[in-house]
Amino acid sequence: MHIAELGKGPTVILIHGFPELWFTWRHQIVYLASHGYRAIAPDLRGFGDTTGAPTDDVTKFTTLHVVGDLVALIDIVVAPGEDKVFVVARDWGLGAHRRNPIFxxxxxxxxxxxxxxxxxxxxxxxxxxxxxxxxxxxxxxxxxxxxxx
Structure with a gap:
């Protein structure tokens, strides 16, 4: 999964909508990083530089697959001792966010x-x-x- 990341501090994950990329959040990433946050904006499955599923198999691109990707991302990026992350989602990204059992x-x-x-x-x-x-x-x-x- 391709991510854009900037800053140090509490983690904020920015989930883009359709048909967008991490680039949607470019201004918010800079702002959050300059205010003491670690901003992370992934390209969701099938968007931008993110791969992970064969493009000829549409069954691998469900919302639940995207939710699984986000859970894995959180497992990887959350610092030891950090007990929460902030999640901001828009448009299609909100649908994936709401189906995530963590949120x-x-x-x-x-x-x-x-x-x-x-x-x-x-x-x-x-x-x-x-x-x-x-x-x-x-x-x-x-x-x-x-x-x-």
């Missing part, structure tokens, strides 16, 4: 905002009513002074 964005949202937060409620099939969820979220943000007019 639990819904659990984080639940911890921050509770079970009634619209993105948490949306995760349970059959429990989501767009109108009701949006109304509850609007009322909650208005009550907390978060809504912008």
């Amino acid at each position: 639990q964005p819904v659990d984080a949202l639940r911890a921050l905002y509770g079970n009634d937060f619209y993105m948490v409620r949306f995760q349970k099939r059959g429990r989501f009513s767009k109108k009701n969820a949006l109304n509850r979220e609007y009322k909650r943000t208005r009550e907390n002074g978060e809504a912008h007019t």
Whole structure:
């Protein structure tokens, strides 16, 4: 897997979207490195200089394969004693990030905002009513002074 890497400090992995490369993050890599982070941006499977699967076998390019690549990348790049990495993903990269069992964005949202937060409620099939969820979220943000007019 080809990666671009710069800086020292806590690790931030930047996952590109489709049809992009690590180069998408070039400005963020420099910024993060200059602010005390180790920025790593891989070319995902099938993109740029990353190989690893025969190009004539489309079954080797599923999201789960990409997730496996990211797990292996984390295993390799995380420094001894480092107990977490920060992950930033966009577009198609977000889909791979969300399917990674290491990352639990819904659990984080639940911890921050509770079970009634619209993105948490949306995760349970059959429990989501767009109108009701949006109304509850609007009322909650208005009550907390978060809504912008």
